Amino acid sequence: DAGVIQSPRHEVTEMGQEVTLRCKPISGHNSLFWYRQTMMRGLELLIYFNNNVPIDDSGMPEDRFSAKMPNASFSTLKIQPSEPRDSAVYFCASSLVREATEAFFGQGTRLTVV
């Protein structure tokens, strides 16, 4: 397996534009996590899905952020409209929903909003 695949790797957009980040989890994994990382706030969990259903979205910063998982092999994180303070590295991770399993992280998407 190629691991967790995120796209794009880098995104530069203007303030006010819509941004969509994509994630393909490892085949067979049924738990998916979206994180945001900045120097100031570290790694923050935004939302996590089990079997395509959002279980905990308490970390989603505001209504401008939305995440979907239409099937087991694809998830998106959308920001609309984007703001400069959304600039960060966004990570996706997947794992099995089972006791004591490890999560595998993608390489991340570096988002810059100007």
Next chain:
Amino acid sequence: DAKTTQPNSMESNEEEPVHLPCNHSTISGTDYIHWYRQLPSQGPEYVIHGLTSNVNNRMASLAIAEDRKSSTLILHRATLRDAAVYYCILRGNSGGSNYKLTFGKGTLLTVNP
């Protein structure tokens, strides 16, 4: 969320053992202790996990206190490639809201040649 406490930074010399401590005094009986690390410009990667007994794998060893209120990640011979931020995380039972991986600030490990 169950909380962990780690030193902000530690320093080691190459080829020497490193002991990274973690306190988790509010751990519940079903929480697993996970360790992840993040190398520069990469996503976090799994290192090791345990419940009650000490654990060994090819990367590291995990020593868990008898009362489970603390643990220590042991790198037996540090290399320059081990320089990273190490995170100690408590993870609950599968499927519930406490199954999520919540990262703290971690310990920045510097390895000197």
